[in-house]
Amino acid sequence: MPRVGGAAGWCVFSVLPPPHSVQEGEDEWGRAMGSEPASGVGTRRRRERSPEEGLPAVHSRQWAMARRALMTVLLFSLILGGSLLLWGYVFKGCGPAHCEMPVCRDLLSLYLASGNTSVAPCTDFFSFACGNTNRTTSSFQALAKENKRRLQRILEAPGSWRLDSGEEKAFQFYSSCMDTGAIEGAGAGPLRQVIEELGGWPVSGDWTPLDFNRTLSLLMSQYGHFPFFRAYLRPLPTPPYTPVIQIDQPEFDVPLKQKQEMNYAQILREYLTYLNRLGTLLGGDPNKVGEHASFSISINSQLYQFLRPPEQQAQGKLFQMVTIDQLQEMAPAIDWLSCLQATFAPMSLSPSHPVAVHDLEYLKNMSQLVEKQLSKHRDFLQSHMILGLVGTLSPALDSKFQEARRLLSQKLGELTGRPPTVLHEELISDIPRVLSAAPWASWCRSQHIRGGSCTKRALLTKPAHPRWMTCVEKTAAFFKPTLAALFVREAFGPSTRSAAMELFTAIKDALIARFQMLPWMDEETRAKVQDKVTQLQVKMGAPEWALKPDPARQEYNDIQLGPSFLQSFLSCVRSRRARVIRSFLQPFPNHRWQVLPWGVNAYYSIPDHVVVFPAGLLQPPFFHPGYPRAVNFGAAGSVMAHELLHIFYQLLFPGGCPACDTHALQGALVCLERHYAAFPLPNGTFFNGSRTFLEDAADTGGLAIALQAYSKRLLWYRGETTLPSLNLSPWQLFFRSYAQVMCRDPSTQDPQDTHSPPTLRIHGPLSNSPAFARHFHCPHGTLMNPSSRCQLW
The missing domain is CATH 1.10.1380.10 (Neutral endopeptidase , domain2)
Incomplete structure (x- = not known):
């Protein structure tokens, strides 16, 4: 019996005709094929003589033929009618179930608060998704702040944890930092x-x-x-x-x-x-x-x-x-x-x-x-x-x-x-600690850190902090092993990590499959690309020392707290420096993480051929195991695909792919540049296509790869859900979730940022996707359904 996803995961139903009609049809079909029913009701019913039984044989044969034809028509009509009922039942009755989990309700509230549904999605999807809120910070900055909020909740609830002596020091330090009365009194x-x-x-x-x-x-x-x-x-x-x-x-x-x-x-x-x-x-x-x-x-x-x-x-x-x-x-x-x-x-x-x-x-x-x-x-x-x-x-x-x-x-x-x-x-x-432009830029290039501007200015530029955030940052800096383990335990348990790895595997498989379809890539390059993806290491969530913390590393025996907060602070400064030095004196690991577990910047490291996705990034509203798949693939999945494409950015440079069809590749590059340059920009927004090109290519390709992975997931797994009261299909929710990641006030764009303004990061990739125009029913020639598109990745 056919089954489709429903509120309970499956809808089970029957579209077979009544038993009497079925049996008669089967008997007539059997006689036409020269066979007889083996036994039972059908045999007994044939022995009962009908009023037409005394007619001549020729009339019986004619009647039998007419009856068979009539039954064939009736059976076909029943099958067609049942199919129509099936279609209506599946797509109108069951359809995608609504996700009623608390995390989904929170996500719905965010989408409703940030979006402006009075704007037509086909003419301005940025405003449709992001136009209802004055976003002075980006979605990544908002997530980073929420992660610090989670650390705050951990540090302010010591009774919720079984603490050893080292962990207790971390909580004591945070408490003393928050004791502003004692700090002011000491002067x-x-x-x-x-x-x-x-x-x-x-x-x-x-x-x-x-x-x-x-x-x-x-x-x-x-x-x-x-x-x-x-x-x-x-x-x-x-x-x-x-x-x-x-x-x-x-x-x-x-x-x-x-x-x-x-x-x-x-x-x-x-x-x-x-x-x-x-x-x-x-x-x-x-x-x-x-x-x-x-x-x-x-x-x-x-x-x-x-x-x-x-x-x-x-x-x-x-x-x-x-x-x-x-x-x-x-x-x-x-x-x-x-x-x-x-x-x-x-x-x-x-x-x-x-x-x-x-x-x-x-x-x-x-x-x-x-x-x-x-x-x-x-x-x-x-x-x-x-x-x-x-x-x-x-x-x-x-x-x-x-x-x-x-x-x-x-x-x-x-x-x-x-x-x-x-x-x-x-x-x-x-x-x-490299302050001059050349060393800092070279270090960034050597690590190829993505997901945020790798600049001294970006790292030191901060708004004024509330006291709790200042104390969270200080405690995190001095007691990093302890807070990393607590954050992972709280926010990135085994089920979340497993779901994130499953998502990454789907994205990686879609990347390999997509490379097979690129018209400008030759077979030799495809084989090399596939080998490179196969050899890639992925670090998900947190380093090993946070996933399996060593209690010996968290004793902090050299930290003496008190009698003043300044003395506690200085003791922590010395302890941290000693730990850093000792870590460098130990055998150098294959890869040293460049982000904290609660950080939100994913990156790819060229020297180690490692892609890193910290636990802080794989959090709501970007990712949650209970979210509709459309959300996870559209938000976190597109970020993963974006980072993977940076592995192959050299292929796009002149001479980077000598065996490829350079004419077709150059055409795709020019097409993408013109595609982005054609969009109108808000007043005060800066855009330099030559500086942002690599990120634009990764945005566009990342969306296409995530969409391909999501489409394959729907073929293999049923039971998709969506968000209530949003009136978006799963496909529309996928695109809406992608846009949510990019939401930010365009006026806050740094002229030196290597990413395009947020309006272009949304309109550029989405308008390049035929599926977007199809699922949002965009008329041909509108902003989000242009007459031509590009296929670079």
Whole structure:
């Protein structure tokens, strides 16, 4: 009996005619084929003589033939009628069931809130899906915030977990961070204690000068502050990617190069105001504070002048390998061995130990400046280091220091036209500390990280945080193993991971199948592409250390909490640095994750041939095992396909596929460029097709591959569901879910973003899909049903 998906998974019914008619039809069919019923009712009924039984034989034969013909017509009519009833019952009666799970109701609320159904989907699908909400953040940013909310709920409910001693410290740290009353009550006292340990501050009049290099060593190793240069341990961005100490320029609070800023004088005034505020908060005499603050600005300005211009950074070497002994000769003001040994203990360093230097000329000039100031203004140099330390520690201080920092950031944003930034953001610890354009861009290219802009500015640009989010981020930075394990346990259990892997497998299979249909790809390239997909590693959800946490790694025996939050903060800074160093001293894994488990950025790493989808990305509203398949394939599935296509981006470059049909490939490339260029853009929206082309190709191909995978899934599995009250078929829901991922206010587009504006990320791929126009019944020639389409992927 035919079956279709229904509310309970299956609808079972019968369209057979009544038993009497069936048996008569079977008897007549049997006699026509020269056979007789074996026994039973049919045999007995044939022996009962009818009124027509006494007619001549010829009439009996004629009657039998007429009867057979009549029965054939009746049977055909019954089958046709039953088929019509079947069609109506399946597609009108059963149809897709409504998903009534709480996660589906939440998703429905999101779709109803963000969409604008008064707009015709065939003329403006972006407004149809995203036009009812002022989206100052993207869907990815909204998901990232929700993941932090989940971490907040975990940290604020310690009674819901069985905690060991290490996990308990994480909860205690978060609680102390949220205890703003205690932090405000302590005021600047804990910070003054730190300054005394460094020899005091000349402005306060209580100063016991320490050896300059001893002070510098303490600042670097105990407080994470690098006033003249930055040193960090990271893998080299080129093969063999071995960990090495890298030395680079310091982070500057403000740009202090006059030629680059129109409001240079005003920037200096705002920075001077900020430094004066810090000095007075520490109890310094205003006149003395102003003098020392001006000197600090002068030092920073001179250091800034030593930096290579960006164009020279791009043309120069990524780094230069030298030994510590050689570096000591070229920049003698710094006791390099002593400072680096203290910072990177328990590493064992010697004068012959190699280090990677990103700007040797800067270090030479910096050394000369330090030697000059040590001979003339040693007290001012101490003040410069102390003022910088206060800025570094401001996230752990009371609200007066944090407010001073926030005001500076706001003023600089207004004067430079850039968004406010978190200055000296010490909590971003799992990314390379490479500030110059060339090294940072090269590292991004080497890792080929996708799913977000791989730029220093993007990582440090943040709006003002509520207190809970600040404390979640600090706790996550210091107790990453603990929070990773708790987040995975809460948000990415075995069933969710299994469903995500099943989705990825369907997407990967569809990718391979789609490559078989590309008209521009030759058979040899197809075979190579298939081999590359087969050899690809996928990391889903979280690293192994989060999926199977080792309790020994979460003891945090070196962390001492209290008596003040600042002291707890500093203890955590030192503990984290030691853990990072120890991890680099261990055998280097095949792939070191570049995102946290609660992160939302998927990426593909070229060196490791690994694609990574963190657990934070595979969450509502992008993915849930209880969602309709249309949602999972349209949202998370299209993201997966997008990332997989980046593996083959080189095929699209000139000469990248020498055996392919270059004429057909070039035609497809030009077609896609023209397709995107034809769309109107909202006012204030930037679009540069040459810069966004790779992402545009991945968006368009990703949608097509996800759609192909979803179509195959519907053939093999029944029981599809949809969202109630949305009036969308499963196919329409697939496209709606794809668009939801791209929802964002177009006016927030960064001109340097490698992705197209959100309107194009929706209209470009969807209008290139004939299935979209068919399922939304778009008239030919409308925006979403153009006269021609492109097939690149």
